[in-house]
Amino acid sequence: MHCLLPSRLRRVRLWMAGGLLALGLLWGACRAAVAPRNAAVSPTSTPTGTMAVQLPAATQTPTLTITPTATPTHTATATPTASATCTTSPTATATATRLPAVIASYPIDGDRSVPPDAELVLVLERPIDPAQVTATFVLTPALSGEVSWPDPQRVCFAPTKMITDTVYTVYFALAARGDASQAQVSSKITFGVGNRGAPIPILMYHQIMELSPQAEQAIRDWVVPPAHLEEQLAYLVAHGFQNVNVDRMVAYLRDREPLPAQPVVISMDDGYRTVYTAARPLLQKYGFTASLFVQSGRAENSGFLSWEHMRTLCDEGFYLGSHSIDHPDLLAVEPAEVLRQVRASKAAIEANVGQPVTVFCYPLGKHNEALISLLQEEGYEAAVSLNPGYRQYRGVYGLFQLARIWVYYDMTLEQFAAKLPPH
Numbered sequence: 536m537h538c539l540l541p542s543r544l545r546r547v548r549l550w551m552a553g554g555l556l557a558l559g560l561l562w563g564a565c566r567a568a569v570a571p572r573n574a575a576v577s578p579t580s581t582p583t584g585t586m587a588v589q590l591p592a593a594t595q596t597p598t599l600t601i602t603p604t605a606t607p608t609h610t611a612t613a614t615p616t617a618s619a620t621c622t623t624s625p626t627a628t629a630t631a632t633r634l635p636a637v638i639a640s641y642p643i644d645g646d647r648s649v650p651p652d653a654e655l656v657l658v659l660e661r662p663i664d665p666a667q668v669t670a671t672f673v674l675t676p677a678l679s680g681e682v683s684w685p686d687p688q689r690v691c692f693a694p695t696k697m698i699t700d701t702v703y704t705v706y707f708a709l710a711a712r713g714d715a716s717q718a719q720v721s722s723k724i725t726f727g728v729g730n731r732g733a734p735i736p737i738l739m740y741h742q743i744m745e746l747s748p749q750a751e752q753a754i755r756d757w758v759v760p761p762a763h764l765e766e767q768l769a770y771l772v773a774h775g776f777q778n779v780n781v782d783r784m785v786a787y788l789r790d791r792e793p794l795p796a797q798p799v800v801i802s803m804d805d806g807y808r809t810v811y812t813a814a815r816p817l818l819q820k821y822g823f824t825a826s827l828f829v830q831s832g833r834a835e836n837s838g839f840l841s842w843e844h845m846r847t848l849c850d851e852g853f854y855l856g857s858h859s860i861d862h863p864d865l866l867a868v869e870p871a872e873v874l875r876q877v878r879a880s881k882a883a884i885e886a887n888v889g890q891p892v893t894v895f896c897y898p899l900g901k902h903n904e905a906l907i908s909l910l911q912e913e914g915y916e917a918a919v920s921l922n923p924g925y926r927q928y929r930g931v932y933g934l935f936q937l938a939r940i941w942v943y944y945d946m947t948l949e950q951f952a953a954k955l956p957p958h
């Protein structure tokens with residue numbers, strides 16, 4: 536954990552409770568708490584216990600008081616009567632420049648699967664001298680904890696004890712010390728401790744090309760016209776979604792690495808050449824990359840990506856994962872063949888592209904526990920499935936059954952938007 540590194544600059548005890556209004560800090564970028572809109576089908580192994588999680592009242596007004604000297608006041612109840620203060624330095628020198636914004640966090644807003652021992656981490660867009668600012672966290676329901684700066688671009692809050700099946704709202708504010716008129720940075724994240732998933736949509740594409748109007752449905756399911764892809768990318772950008780690759784999402788779920796707000800993963804299966812010729816220019820136009828799942832045995836075949844294409848795409852920030860050698864149903868072939876498909880495809884991609892391959896994509900979506908175990912033994916860290924939805928789960932069976940949103944030829948933009956987390 537970054538927050539436990541010995542490079543920690545400063546560590547200050549902090550006591551806090553949610554509630555009250557005092558200095559009237561401007562709370563920017565406050566998004567509504569995320570609640571599932573569509574019926575995401577959970578992986579079969581997802582715990583099914585019911586959880587009566589209630590969001591904080593919508594009318595609540597987030598507030599806090601910052602005082603320059605820390606007089607800790609701890610309250611163990613959630614009554615909104617306490618103020619929370621954290622001063623990171625006794626010196627009071629105002630920064631003259633604009634304070635940096637928060638560009639990534641752990642957890643992200645809407646995550647309902649946060650481990651109870653998690654530390655909250657905020658990544659700033661640029662380093663800042665912690666002595667120049669006051670960083671304040673307020674949690675509702677109230678929690679005590681510690682604020683630390685593991686490096687000048689990260690500020691952490693370690694709550695003493697979060698309670699399972701509870702939804703918390705954390706308000707964060709950064710203010711230049713000694714000058715209340717200075718610009719302030721603030722953000723609000725609502726998250727749940729439990730196991731109801733993190734809202735990280737993985738969009739699933741295959742071929743990107745135009746079809747004739749007479750094309751059969753069996754083909755239309757696997758193709759998206761370039762114009763629709765462009766519309767969808769423009770929509771994602773316009774609505775605040777931020778592109779990440781699947782390996783970064785795995786690092787978030789497994790290693791608690793921060794992610795940007797409203798993350799979205801673009802996945803493209805099978806390694807078709809149209810990824811390079813049709814999708815790549817559009818993705819680049821909107822500042823996106825994609826996570827590609829290729830068949831190692833079809834590289835260089837006509838209609839598929841060449842190794843040279845793949846190297847170029849990796850240099851440009853795309854992620855490459857394995858989709859087996861040549862796409863068999865891995866539940867219907869002999870064990871030795873399953874092993875070959877899993878092992879040799881990884882080795883071939885790594886040898887030809889020079890990047891580690893850690894994420895698998897099940898051909899036809901077919902998988903079982905034995906295959907998941909084999910993937911782990913062979914060095915894979917996660918796998919994408921055909922399970923629908925945008926909620927992702929931690930643990931082996933979550934990471935090896937990442938859900939995806941199937942994008943097809945006749946999908947309207949409204950249908951596309953409705954599959955995404957509320958935004």
Ligand SMILES: [Zn+2]
Nearest residue numbers: 804805898899
């Ligand atoms: Zn496929």
